[in-house]
Ligand SMILES: Nc1ncnc2c1ncn2[C@@H]1O[C@H](COP(=O)(O)OP(=O)(O)OP(=O)(O)O)[C@@H](O)[C@H]1O
């Protein structure tokens with residue numbers, strides 16, 4: 001199954017440090033919070049925490065808290081009694097009951113309702129909860145691992161997340177480095193994903209990447225992290241002829257001359273002109289020019305408010321900071 005067999009690859013010092021932290025905290029019975037940008041491997045780390053713990057023979061259940069409506073989330077986590085609501089004909093065991101003796105992984109828990117947060121706090125503190133529609137108090141022995149890609153302390157400071165729950169959840173916090181901070185790992189991961197894809201395509205061997213392709217992979221900032229790299233590499237491999245080295249890397253699958261224009265970039269002056277395409281060209285610097293022009297246009301539109309510019313670009317604040325640093329665009333405006 002995915003997670004159990006998937007190997008966590010990487011040799012970058014920042015990544016090895018995370019693996020050490022994981023081994024250290026895994027045998028404890030305490031909750032752990034995993035923080036990291038999207039696609040950095042939070043789910044794989046959660047699974048590793050479980051399988052390195054003393055509960056490894058027990059259940060490892062997952063729940064994506066952002067994927068379902070609040071009322072359903074409550075019944076999914078804590079179960080419901082027969083007759084709790086229309087259609088509840090039978091008693092339903094929630095994830096906490098089913099994970100008894102094992103680990104429950106709560107993914108994307110930042111947006112959970114106050115009610116669910118209250119129940120979570122109680123189950124962490126006392127191991128106690130009630131099924132929806134029930135008055136009997138049940139107990140369970142479950143280790144919680146939670147993950148999020150947002151900054152929970154800021155949410156708590158804004159009153160959008162319970163501080164007491166955050167304190168309990170965050171006995172220890174494991175923060176995964178973004179891929180752009182793990183430069184040594186880009187090639188290792190790319191090779192791994194390419195070899196798997198080649199196997200899937202029935203190729204006898206994988207002939208590697210061209211030096212230009214490697215340069216491009218190494219210079220992209222990977223806002224979608226390992227997941228984005230995996231997609232980009234798999235797409236590049238299947239579009240390459242069997243036995244040939246991979247030369248063409250398309251970072252954006254939406255790239256097309258016929259792509260419908262977006263109408264929500266309301267700058268009256270319009271975005272800065274995208275550099276013209278003419279061949280021969282250096283793809284890498286062309287892509288960089290586009291990135292720089294787009295970021296500068298967004299910064300202008302946002303009146304140099306970096307948080308706002310990040311929103312305009314669907315980036316996190318830290319991702320935008322990464323780009324600004326990379327292209328040395330920092331210092332041109334107030335950092336607010
Ligand atoms: N170190 C790694 N070695 C091998 N594969 C990895 C590694 N890290 C992540 N992956 C792969 O990248 C993809 C994304 O990983 P995962 O789902 O764990 O990320 P995530 O942080 O939970 O993302 P999201 O925030 O979007 O839920 C998966 O296909 C996973 O197998």
Ligand SMILES: [Mg+2]
Pocket residue numbers: 042043107
């Ligand atoms: Mg995830």
